[in-house]
Amino acid sequence: MPSFVGAIDQGTTSSRFLVFNDEGAIVASHQMEFEQHYPNPGWVEHDPYDLIDSTRTCIEHAIRKFEELGHSASDIKGIGITNQRETAVVWDRNSGKPLCPAIVWSDGRTAETVKKLASKSDKGTEAIKDVCGLPLTTYFSGVKLRWMMDHNDQVKQAHDEGRLMFGTVDSWLIYNLTGGKDNGLHVTDVTNASRTMLMNIHTLKWSDEILEFFGFNADILPRIVSSSEIYGQVQGGALNGIPIAGCLGDQQAALVGQKCFNVGDAKNTYGTGCFMLFNTGDEAVISKNGLLTTVGYQFGDNKPAYALEGSIAVAGSSIQFLRDNLKIINSAPEVNVLAAAVKDTAGVYFVTAFSGLFAPYWRDDARGTICGITQFTTREHIARATLEASCYQTRAILDAMNADSGKPLKSLKVDGGLTNSDLCMQIQADILGIEVDRPRMRETTALGSAIAAGFAVGIWQSFDQLQNINSEGHTIFKSEISEEHRNKKIKGWEHAVERSFGWAN
Numbered sequence: 001m002p003s004f005v006g007a008i009d010q011g012t013t014s015s016r017f018l019v020f021n022d023e024g025a026i027v028a029s030h031q032m033e034f035e036q037h038y039p040n041p042g043w044v045e046h047d048p049y050d051l052i053d054s055t056r057t058c059i060e061h062a063i064r065k066f067e068e069l070g071h072s073a074s075d076i077k078g079i080g081i082t083n084q085r086e087t088a089v090v091w092d093r094n095s096g097k098p099l100c101p102a103i104v105w106s107d108g109r110t111a112e113t114v115k116k117l118a119s120k121s122d123k124g125t126e127a128i129k130d131v132c133g134l135p136l137t138t139y140f141s142g143v144k145l146r147w148m149m150d151h152n153d154q155v156k157q158a159h160d161e162g163r164l165m166f167g168t169v170d171s172w173l174i175y176n177l178t179g180g181k182d183n184g185l186h187v188t189d190v191t192n193a194s195r196t197m198l199m200n201i202h203t204l205k206w207s208d209e210i211l212e213f214f215g216f217n218a219d220i221l222p223r224i225v226s227s228s229e230i231y232g233q234v235q236g237g238a239l240n241g242i243p244i245a246g247c248l249g250d251q252q253a254a255l256v257g258q259k260c261f262n263v264g265d266a267k268n269t270y271g272t273g274c275f276m277l278f279n280t281g282d283e284a285v286i287s288k289n290g291l292l293t294t295v296g297y298q299f300g301d302n303k304p305a306y307a308l309e310g311s312i313a314v315a316g317s318s319i320q321f322l323r324d325n326l327k328i329i330n331s332a333p334e335v336n337v338l339a340a341a342v343k344d345t346a347g348v349y350f351v352t353a354f355s356g357l358f359a360p361y362w363r364d365d366a367r368g369t370i371c372g373i374t375q376f377t378t379r380e381h382i383a384r385a386t387l388e389a390s391c392y393q394t395r396a397i398l399d400a401m402n403a404d405s406g407k408p409l410k411s412l413k414v415d416g417g418l419t420n421s422d423l424c425m426q427i428q429a430d431i432l433g434i435e436v437d438r439p440r441m442r443e444t445t446a447l448g449s450a451i452a453a454g455f456a457v458g459i460w461q462s463f464d465q466l467q468n469i470n471s472e473g474h475t476i477f478k479s480e481i482s483e484e485h486r487n488k489k490i491k492g493w494e495h496a497v498e499r500s501f502g503w504a505n
């Protein structure tokens with residue numbers, strides 16, 4: 001009897017449900033996009049109901065396809081959850097209903113909140129970094145929750161009356177899938193908790209000191225659990241009764257899905273944003289070069305693996321910007337046709353800092369900037385400069401990572417939607433000067449959460465058993481430009497980045 005494991009992947013722009021067999025191959029899947037809300041410049045919101053409803057729809061459709069293949073939903077031994085991280089959701093304990101839209105991780109509205117919090121300490125934005133591993137920026141959930149409390153009376157009142165439930169997207173999904181207001185679980189896994197700023201990165205417990213710093217009561221918080229254990233069972237729908245047995249933030253899930261289990265292993269995932277994680281083992285390394293310290297994964301009672309992370313806010317979303325805002329392409333893959341029509345950008349750089357720049361720059365006052373335009377410039381050059389933007393930012397992060405770790409990477413494992421672009425991956429290898437290694441099966445985020453669930457329900461017992469999973473058919477991209485040419489291009493990028501600073505007011 002083959003064993004199957006399911007994976008919910010609730011990303012920034014789409015939700016998915018996939019069923020994997022015990023060899024890590026996809027047997028059935030369904031994906032759907034949901035609406036993004038941009039109510040003000042720099043703001044990004046999701047309707048919390050869209051997150052759970054699109055997830056449920058994907059489950060129903062994928063299970064139907066699975067059953068059409070002659071299987072039964074009960075052949076699925078467990079499901080894992082992976083999710084867009086940091087996005088903050090608040091709901092009412094009595095009604096189970098959201099109290100306001102979810103503030104999405106890339107939303108930059110909290111710049112003033114950051115300033116206010118930073119002024120409480122003479123360490124400024126580094127105020128609580130030693131405890132939680134993260135600098136104070138607009139990115140993390142704790143700052144978003146503080147903004148909600150300061151700007152929404154309903155949220156503040158619910159907090160003060162003990163009715164407020166706070167969570168990242170994993171918590172919101174698990175709560176609803178396990179019964180919602182009728183005894184739904186209020187939990188979060190340790191990787192998601194490490195993105196809130198509220199957890200002590202060393203003890204893996206909520207920090208009283210930080211809760212006091214932010215002014216939050218502890219009763220609003222979910223219980224922290226490991227990334228791989230049975231949390232509870234799905235109530236209702238096609239997966240009724242099936243254990244939820246794995247949970248990881250999407251970037252940590254990709255680290256697991258790419259089998260980066262050894263110190264020094266790294267991966268870079270190009271989705272809506274782009275995130276490089278470097279496994280540092282059981283040591284929580286605090287970066288000196290603008291990287292974040294995060295929990296990579298923790299399986300059951302085992303020691304956690306930590307990671308250094310370089311986060312880029314805008315990657316695939318810049319392609320959507322060309323499609324939806326500038327309307328110079330009709331679909332994402334078309335960007336490659338345009339970009340391939342020119343041999344270079346003719347000196348154009350596009351710093352895609354739509355809501356500031358994340359690692360390693362951390363400038364919330366930066367805004368999108370296109371430099372070097374001449375009368376010669378065409379939409380083909382802009383398309384190519386858009387692809388290059390993610391690649392230059394990845395280069396800046398790789399340099400920071402090499403400096404922090406002292407062990408320069410020789411090859412970078414990649415995945416995510418934008419890695420479907422061969423051209424983008426070739427440009428990436430050119431700009432990095434090291435090999436870029438792309439697997440054939442690129443749903444590594446979902447695979448990572450399936451692996452976590454599979455361990456908890458006994459499908460796999462050791463990392464060695466995963467060796468053959470997704471190991472065939474990799475494409476290796478190698479640099480085709482000289483070191484001199486590369487350095488010249490990078491200098492131009494750095495010049496353009498400086499020009500993007502100071503536009504937000």
Ligand SMILES: Nc1ncnc2c1ncn2[C@@H]1O[C@H](COP(=O)(O)OP(=O)(O)O)[C@@H](O)[C@H]1O
Pocket residue numbers: 011012013014270271272273315316317318319320332333334335336416417418419420421
């Ligand atoms: N062939 C392609 N060429 C370029 N970009 C692509 C291609 N296919 C998908 N993308 C980009 O990948 C992104 C989606 O990646 P995905 O990993 O699904 O993201 P997320 O998990 O954040 O929702 C989209 O922003 C889209 O622009």
Ligand SMILES: O=P(O)(O)OC[C@H](O)CO
Pocket residue numbers: 011012013083084085086105249250251270271272273274
């Ligand atoms: O939606 P993605 O795949 O770009 O991932 C979003 C990240 O989790 C944000 O930190």
